[in-house]
Amino acid sequence: MTDRIAQLFERTRAEGRPALIAFVPGCWPEPDATPGIVRALLEGGADAVELGVPFSDPLADGVTNQAAYQQALDAGVTQDDVLASVRALREDGVSAPLLLMGYFNPMLARGTASFTRAAAEAGVDGLVVVDLPVEEAAELAEPARAHGVHLVYLLAPTSTRERIAAVGEHGSGFVYCVSVTGVTGARAQVSEELPAFIARVREHAALPLAVGFGISAREHVEEVGRIADAAIVGSAVVQTISEAPRERRHDAVRGLMERLSGRATAKAAAS
Amino acid sequence: MTTTADRSALPDERGYFGGFGGRYVPETLMPALAELEEAYRAAREDAAFGEELDRLLREFVGRPTPITRADRLAERIAGEGAPRVYLKREDLTHTGAHKINAALAQGLLAQRMGKPRIVAETGAGQHGVATATACALLGLECVVYMGAEDVRRQALNVFRMKLLGAEVRTVESGSRTLKDAINEAIRDWVTNVRTTHYLLGSVVGPHPYPLLVRDFQAVIGHEARAQLIEAEGRLPSIALACVGGGSNAIGLFHAFVDDPVRLIGVEAAGEGLEGRHAAPLAAGAPGVLHGSRSYLLQDAHGQVTEAHSISAGLDYPGVGPEHAWLKVSERAEYVSVTDAEALAAFRLLSETEGIIPALEPAHALAHLARLLPELGEDELVLVNLSGRGDKDMGTVADALGVTL
Numbered sequence: 001m002t003d004r005i006a007q008l009f010e011r012t013r014a015e016g017r018p019a020l021i022a023f024v025p026g027c028w029p030e031p032d033a034t035p036g037i038v039r040a041l042l043e044g045g046a047d048a049v050e051l052g053v054p055f056s057d058p059l060a061d062g063v064t065n066q067a068a069y070q071q072a073l074d075a076g077v078t079q080d081d082v083l084a085s086v087r088a089l090r091e092d093g094v095s096a097p098l099l100l101m102g103y104f105n106p107m108l109a110r111g112t113a114s115f116t117r118a119a120a121e122a123g124v125d126g127l128v129v130v131d132l133p134v135e136e137a138a139e140l141a142e143p144a145r146a147h148g149v150h151l152v153y154l155l156a157p158t159s160t161r162e163r164i165a166a167v168g169e170h171g172s173g174f175v176y177c178v179s180v181t182g183v184t185g186a187r188a189q190v191s192e193e194l195p196a197f198i199a200r201v202r203e204h205a206a207l208p209l210a211v212g213f214g215i216s217a218r219e220h221v222e223e224v225g226r227i228a229d230a231a232i233v234g235s236a237v238v239q240t241i242s243e244a245p246r247e248r249r250h251d252a253v254r255g256l257m258e259r260l261s262g263r264a265t266a267k268a269a270a271s
Numbered sequence: 272m273t274t275t276a277d278r279s280a281l282p283d284e285r286g287y288f289g290g291f292g293g294r295y296v297p298e299t300l301m302p303a304l305a306e307l308e309e310a311y312r313a314a315r316e317d318a319a320f321g322e323e324l325d326r327l328l329r330e331f332v333g334r335p336t337p338i339t340r341a342d343r344l345a346e347r348i349a350g351e352g353a354p355r356v357y358l359k360r361e362d363l364t365h366t367g368a369h370k371i372n373a374a375l376a377q378g379l380l381a382q383r384m385g386k387p388r389i390v391a392e393t394g395a396g397q398h399g400v401a402t403a404t405a406c407a408l409l410g411l412e413c414v415v416y417m418g419a420e421d422v423r424r425q426a427l428n429v430f431r432m433k434l435l436g437a438e439v440r441t442v443e444s445g446s447r448t449l450k451d452a453i454n455e456a457i458r459d460w461v462t463n464v465r466t467t468h469y470l471l472g473s474v475v476g477p478h479p480y481p482l483l484v485r486d487f488q489a490v491i492g493h494e495a496r497a498q499l500i501e502a503e504g505r506l507p508s509i510a511l512a513c514v515g516g517g518s519n520a521i522g523l524f525h526a527f528v529d530d531p532v533r534l535i536g537v538e539a540a541g542e543g544l545e546g547r548h549a550a551p552l553a554a555g556a557p558g559v560l561h562g563s564r565s566y567l568l569q570d571a572h573g574q575v576t577e578a579h580s581i582s583a584g585l586d587y588p589g590v591g592p593e594h595a596w597l598k599v600s601e602r603a604e605y606v607s608v609t610d611a612e613a614l615a616a617f618r619l620l621s622e623t624e625g626i627i628p629a630l631e632p633a634h635a636l637a638h639l640a641r642l643l644p645e646l647g648e649d650e651l652v653l654v655n656l657s658g659r660g661d662k663d664m665g666t667v668a669d670a671l672g673v674t675l
Contacts, residue, residue: 055573055574056445056574056575056576057445057450057451057454057560057561057575058454059297059453059454059457059458059461059561060297060458060461062458063444066444070444070445073574078572079572079573103559104295104559105558105559105560105569105573105574105575106572106573106574107573108558108559108573109556109558109569109571109572109573110572110573130297131295131296131297131559131562132295133294133295133296133298133301135285135293135294136293136294136295153298154297154298155298156297156298156299157299158298158299158300158301158302158303158464158465159298159301159302160302160305163298163301163302178297178298178299181299181461181462181463181464181465182299182461182462183458183461183462
């Protein structure tokens, strides 16, 4: 089976740049919005996309994502609808890594074996489960491995050496490094403690490191690129979509990714 | 096979009671939970901590609380020859409910950990008031998250908390009740974890909360056990308590879990189990909410559904993992009573014993009213009267159609 995530990091390393991973809540703002948004993200320069699976009690998310999830749930969106969006993108020939980011209970309610099989069949490459630390993850990690889906663990600036080592040992795909002690949401600058935190993780984990939470500008991506393998942009995407008129949405999303990936400056320099 | 001797030794080192409990939280919090567990274990070994807590429980909270024999109540329900009923009087504690026991103990623990700031959630406001009280006494900064709906229903408790120096933050997200207040308190904790202790009010949440809140509430059952043996020369045959998150019930049950005593927990059936209710053990399914694995109210897709109870303290879609374990291992029985039954019991106790109970223990009393007529004369029933009813005057007046 093709490991799209491993291939992505091989490519970006060869190109000497960080991968840019975009996050957007699945099936939002409308239940059928995801395929178009994902294509626009990829066209603008995103290398991979994480789709948020709506949950009623998203306690690791800030107000921006929480409101988006609630809107999706109010429209009747389920985990299966998000999987259907992934399937549609694959049928349309999209080959970029696609991940699901969510909370454990909806996966547990479906059954972890059934859920990981459905995710793999839809074309999902990885899972990020924000309330499932490595100690509790076995019942999802085993079926995920069996179906060739990466279970990506998170680490935080508060993580101890033992916890970093455990994620280094059990992790898969990449490590999601949370840049701040806090919830998701855009911030003015990248945390000052980030370089020291990333250095600690590097010591114990050979996997690619992606940095998320609070990344919303090209400078943040560049800063992260100097020390890590990928930058994850979430709330800035959500805000852009929220603020754009519907008919301008895809242009706005493409434009944001062009700025964040540096293509916009490259374009300007070329003209 | 779990022997009875194992029961009071749970949770295991991963925080599990059988298949329930654990730590399902964002990574940022994992080290804080380990730190809390470590601090708690050290405090438990430290005689000075125990002495300070005992002193505060005695001098500040007013412990031990008495047990009261409720003959008129028993006779009104079951007539001549009714079994004896005793009430454990947590309503007589300072601040009026059992919540103060664990709030003070956790405040002391926060001091030991060098964390000067406390966040807490509250539904009805009882845990918020208890937390604000403990923080005022111990000189800790206090922020209480409360759903907008509850702020409206419990204006008096909001004012109390403010008088005690706490900042009350209104939560407008989700169902704007207790579960959303917990989400917000956890978000605050994730953000400020280095300086902040989350003072959780029930036996829910990630390990070690279900363990430490239980241990801090176990004083209820230990006192009652000794008091009943002194008064009656024997153990109760039945121990009865209401269950929302389940802290007063676990506090009562823990002392009896290895004894031949029937343990009965009473959930809130709200408008009835077919309608809106707050009875996850009776009508929910196992899952993960707020950091632990237990029973919860959820739809087929694993989305948490809203709870309903006339009692704000029971209006929660989850329940502590130890209760889930006591249920599936059949050590305890769980039943439920409706809003209407609880209201009737609220009036019954007021009229027969001169005690106005909180709406939460009125649920336990409502089940007592069903149970007592079926029991033999020599049974001995212990009911945890977890709080007093002052806070519920507005709610009860509304329900009875009275304008105050």
